[in-house]
Amino acid sequence: xxxxxxxxxxxxxxxxxxxxxxxxxxxxxxxxxxxxxxxxxxxxxxxxxxxxxxxxxxxxxxxxxxxxxxxxxxxxxxxxxxxxxxxxxxxxxxxxxxxxxxxxxxxxxxxxxxxxxxxxxxxxxxxxxxxxxxxxxxxxxxxxxxxxxxxxxxxxxxxxxxxxxxxxxxxxxxxxxxxxxxxxxxxxxxxxx
Amino acid sequence: xxxxxxxxxxxxxxxxxxxxxxxxxxxxxxxxxxxxxxxxxxxxxxxxxxxxxxxxxxxxxxxxxxxxxxxxxxxxxxxxxxxxxxxxxxxxxxxxxxxxxxxxxxxxxxxxxxxxxxxxxxxxxxxxxxxxxxxxxxxxxxxxxxxxxxxxxxxxxxxxxxxxxxxxxxxxxxxxxxxxxxxxxxxxxxxxxxxxxxxxxxxxxxxxxxxxxxxxxxxxxxxxxxxxxxxxxxxxxxxxxxx
Numbered sequence: 001x002x003x004x005x006x007x008x009x010x011x012x013x014x015x016x017x018x019x020x021x022x023x024x025x026x027x028x029x030x031x032x033x034x035x036x037x038x039x040x041x042x043x044x045x046x047x048x049x050x051x052x053x054x055x056x057x058x059x060x061x062x063x064x065x066x067x068x069x070x071x072x073x074x075x076x077x078x079x080x081x082x083x084x085x086x087x088x089x090x091x092x093x094x095x096x097x098x099x100x101x102x103x104x105x106x107x108x109x110x111x112x113x114x115x116x117x118x119x120x121x122x123x124x125x126x127x128x129x130x131x132x133x134x135x136x137x138x139x140x141x142x143x144x145x146x147x148x149x150x151x152x153x154x155x156x157x158x159x160x161x162x163x164x165x166x167x168x169x170x171x172x173x174x175x176x177x178x179x180x181x182x183x184x185x186x187x188x189x190x191x192x193x
Numbered sequence: 194x195x196x197x198x199x200x201x202x203x204x205x206x207x208x209x210x211x212x213x214x215x216x217x218x219x220x221x222x223x224x225x226x227x228x229x230x231x232x233x234x235x236x237x238x239x240x241x242x243x244x245x246x247x248x249x250x251x252x253x254x255x256x257x258x259x260x261x262x263x264x265x266x267x268x269x270x271x272x273x274x275x276x277x278x279x280x281x282x283x284x285x286x287x288x289x290x291x292x293x294x295x296x297x298x299x300x301x302x303x304x305x306x307x308x309x310x311x312x313x314x315x316x317x318x319x320x321x322x323x324x325x326x327x328x329x330x331x332x333x334x335x336x337x338x339x340x341x342x343x344x345x346x347x348x349x350x351x352x353x354x355x356x357x358x359x360x361x362x363x364x365x366x367x368x369x370x371x372x373x374x375x376x377x378x379x380x381x382x383x384x385x386x387x388x389x390x391x392x393x394x395x396x397x398x399x400x401x402x403x404x405x406x407x408x409x410x411x412x413x414x415x416x417x418x419x420x421x422x423x424x425x426x427x428x429x430x431x432x433x434x435x436x
Contacts, residue, residue, distance in 0.1 A: 059347045059355040061206055061307035061395045067257065070239060073246065080231070081252035110231055110250070117234055 075122045079113045079130060086132040098134030105137045108157030112140075115181055121188055144192035151184055161187055195432040196387070199274040200424075201311040203284050205417060206264040206395075207291055207408060208305050212298035214243045214260050222247075225293045230256060254283075256294065263291050263298075281421050284308075288413050303408035307395025308420035312428045313363070315387035316435040320380065323362045323388060326434035330360065330427075353399035353406050354419060358427050359391040388435065390428045394420035 067073050089100030101109070116122045129141040136155030141148065147166040153159055158178035163171040173179045179187075214235075222245075223232040230247035238244040238259065245258040254267040265287055273279045295303070316323055324342040328335055331344050343361035350356050364383040368376055394416055399406040406412070 058401055059395075059397065060357055060393050061204075061208075061309065061397065067238065067244070067246070070236070073234075073236065076234070077248060077252045077255070080248050080250070084251040114232060114234060117236075 072117060072120065072122050076113060076117045079122065079128075080110065082130050083109045083113070083138065086138055089132060093132070094134050096134060098132070099136045101132065101138055102136040102155045102157075104157035105153050105155050108153045108159065109138050112151075112153060112159065112181075115185065116188075119185055121185070121192070142188060142192050146191040146193060149187055149191045151179075151188070159184055163187060163191065194436060195429070196314045196316055196435040197275070198277075198425075198428040198432050199313045199315070200269055200277045200280050201274065201313055202266065202268040203280055203311075203417075203420075204264055204266050204309045205284050205288070205291065205413065206262050206307050207295060207303055207413065208262045208307075209295065209298075209303045210261075210301045212258075212260050212295070212301075214245055214258060214298070216297075216299055217245055217258065218297055221297055222294060225297070226256070226290060229287070229290065230254075233258075256287075256291070258294060258298070263295055265291060277421060277425060281417065284417055285414060288410050288417070291413070292410055305396045305400040305406075306408050306413045306416055307393060307397065308413075308417045309394075310392045310420045310424040312390045312424055313387055314390070314428060314432045314435055315385050318435060320362065320364070320386065323386060323435065326431060327360050327362060327388060329434050330430050349398050350394075350419065353404060354394060354396050354416065355398045356419065356423055357391075357393040357395075358423055359393075360427060360431060361389050361391075363387060363389045388431045390424060390431060392420050392424040392427070394423060 083101065083106060087101040087103075087106045089098070091097075091099055093100065113122065122128070127142070131139045131141070133139050133152060133154070138153050140151045140153075145166065148164045150162045151159060152161070159181070160173045160175065161171075161179050161184055162173070165171065217233070217235075219233060226233075226247050230249050233245045233247045235243060235245055242260060247256040249255065253270065254265065257264045257266065265284060267280065267284060269280055273283075316326075318326075320340045324335075324339045327342045327344060328339065331346075333344070335342060341362055343359065345357065345359040347355055347357045363386065364378075364380065365385040366378050366382065367384045368378070396406060396408070396412065396416060
């Protein structure tokens with residue numbers, strides 16, 4: 001399948017299961033909240049060596065539920081950060097006149113990923129590649145046992161899909177007719193299994 | 194010149210008795226957080242109990258709602274890390290939001306609240322000198338082979354609040370999030386080292402001792418102030434010793 005990924009600089013071609021992307025210095029708007037690199041702190045204990053019995057000190061806040069290890073939730077946060085970063089892309093970010101995500105595309109993408117999360121389609125095991133589209137949209141790509149699917153949210157916020165089935169057949173939605181959420185959800189499910 | 198203090202993140206939590214996360218009105222809550230957070234998502238937490246979460250548009254801030262607590266978590270950008278007043282203002286402006294959400298949960302009673310503030314002071318000193326800086330703050334003596342040191346002190350403030358301050362040295366390594374235990378973490382390769390200051394300021398003492406102090410937006414603001422104040426004071430004392 002021909003994708004736009006090959007046209008992107010290497011630092012944009014990362015997936016949610018990889019370490020957070022290394023945002024270049026120019027892409028660090030003062031108003032934004034860029035990701036921080038993953039770090040491993042301390043040297044004494046590995047995760048598996050921590051005591052199984054925890055203390056319950058009476059003087060601390062009882063730590064609210066930690067969601068650090070809820071992988072789908074962490075993936076959701078990373079995708080939302082990615083969408084925000086793409087919205088902050090400077091003009092001509094790709095040297096070909098590309099623009100960042102439009103407000104319509106951003107809102108639509110946020111709703112789209114919330115739907116993905118609710119349908120358990122944002123698990124770390126189901127790698128999704130997320131790329132900015134130079135015309136102000138954003139693209140999500142999955143590959144699975146059923147083939148590959150690209151879901152593009154265009155600058156108007158409309159959703160389109162392109163599927164390459166495992167048997168080599170292509171299936172593309174009409175550029176004039178957006179694909180509604182239930183249909184695109186079912187398409188993704190057929191691909192990732 | 195004192196080393197730079199970075200404010201990494203803040204958490205503001207309110208605890209209550211047995212709220213029902215399922216009665217949460219999705220549309221109402223979406224309206225409450227509109228413009229600041231995306232609509233809530235519902236999922237099972239690691240303990241199997243339901244969790245509602247709202248994520249800010251940049252992903253740096255989240256509101257987590259469970260049957261026993263609501264928490265605002267915020268991590269700060271590099272620019273905000275240098276200006277604690279921005280972080281203080283940010284969480285302060287969202288206190289009303291937390292109470293607005295709690296009001297829709299039919300919580301039977303708000304029981305206590307608290308704020309944690311995390312700061313970091315990085316240093317080019319070696320591990321033992323960094324640990325000595327902590328030692329110096331507390332006037333302790335832990336021997337000549339000291340490489341790591343963590344000190345936690347808790348105080349009761351005004352007969353109602355706990356002020357917990359933990360000071361520890363840290364080393365960070367640019368390893369992946371799931372680094373296996375076999376990976377070598379050679380001291381010299383640490384990407385960053387320094388001292389972390391964690392402040393946990395909360396009104397749990399009053400609750401524990403049956404004082405039944407109210408938990409109001411004003412109380413939560415007071416607690417946030419207490420946490421930031423304690424964090425600034427301890428971070429300054431450490432930073433002065435990490436020149």
